[in-house]
Amino acid sequence: MNRDELLDNLCSCSSGTFDRVVAYLKPPAGTLSSERNSQATRAAELLIWAEHSDGPSLEKLEKCYRRAIGEQPAKVPIKHSKRSLWEVILTSLLISGLTTGLVLGMRSLGLLESLELEAYDHLLQLRPAEQLDEHILVVEVNQEDINEYGSYPLEDTKLAELISKLEQYQPRVIGVDMHRYTKRGQGREQLIAQFRENSDIITVCKYGSQSKDFYPPSEFSKEQLRNQVGFSNLPLDGAGKQVRTIRRQLLSYAPKLSESPHPCSTPFSFSLQLAYRFLDKEGIQPMTLNDDDEWEFGGVVFKPLTVHFGGYQQLNGQSDQIMINYRSSSLPGRKVTFKQVLEGQVNRDDVKDRIVLIGMNVEKSGDIHDTPYREMLGVWIQAHMVSQIIRAVIDERPLIWVLPQWRGVLWGETFWILAWSSVGGLIVWRFQSRLKLILLICGITTLVLHQICLVILSTSGGWMPLVPSGLGLIFTTVSSSIAYKYLFKHKQ
Incomplete structure (x- = not known):
């Protein structure tokens, strides 16, 4: 800027800016008049001194001025700002x-679906650990049990013996997570009689399967097919991918409970059957469908997933399903082995009034699935799902929800x-x-x-x-x- 512009700026700038310019230049005493004089007078004196042969020069004065205004908000006309x-x-x-x-x-x-589901898994894994659900007990039939007590699949006589041992401890309900369409070795009559005499023993079938191996026991009556069988289908995420993860659980296939022509004719899932029996004996009001076709237990509504839910964008909406709120612990309940039960090594209090699930832990079964936490046996996934239902009703443990939507x-x-x-x-x-x-x-x-x-x-x-x-x-x-x-x- 030229001399006149520099003088105008020194005259019109704030007193604080002018004082900083003076502090930077440090003119000799007596160069400037008293601060009682106007800033215009002192600015002219500063300019004259800067031009003098003993002064710093106008260029130096301009640099100090620019430095001073740089320490405060830029001086921009108010309208422009x-x-x-x-x-x-x-x-x-x-x-x-x-x-x-x-x-x-x-x-x-x-x-974004795959990214959102991975982020969801990540957040689940970061949650604080939870305690075991003391209402759940899982009996694993492992390879050592198969080697010692028979062959795979477990024979009917050994399964019947296991159920008899468990019944002595008075569990609330027993869930047999094994497919038993036809007899397996000896003891078929005894096993079927146990189901007939104790309606609190529930087994599984696979809805929609064309293989008879996944049908319910052929000896069951129509009432048993409805009330003592639950479908064990697990909805998989990531169709066509190598890793398919279990994040959702099915409750029923027909909101109005219309029966299917498929041999697996129960409208209820295995986990829902077990939870219902347990809650019924807890005195919880019966399972009902409300006016919106939503399952309701004791005032807790299980809202089914919509077509668009969280990271999901293309759910079919043809079945009542909810997200699995996995318990953030290594296992959802206590674990014992087939051998421990048969040899009486189980504490009665660990079984009495509990939900007992029986499942295979054998590589041949192929019943191992990916979850947000780790690979998990199917019977343990069922245990998580049962625990979710009963804990939501008894303890108000939260179900997974998303922000509201209206008609899609x-x-x-x-x-x-x-x-x-x-x-x-x-x-x-x-x-x-x-x-x-x-x-x-x-x-x-x-x-x-x-x-x-x-x-x-x-x-x-x-x-x-x-x-x-x-x-x-x-x-x-x-x-x-x-x-x-x-x-x-x-x-x-």
């Missing part, structure tokens, strides 16, 4: 909306994603051209989002859209930064 501020805010909001629409579009096409419109999740996308725009507006700081704050905010989602899932069972929200936040931050740089920076 307001205009830029509103431009940044409106542009950030526009980018937030467009980003939210982009993320929702990607999500509706299923492009995911308005709750849309607002959640839009809110976090808008945070990205606010970060850019607040810190503007400081890119490194913007990226740092964006990273910290993403971690905060992660922790909020973890806390909600851990405390209340809420499955928040972590991945879409995180993408919306990051996309908006980056896009708004670019927009600010190219649309506003050069105007100032």
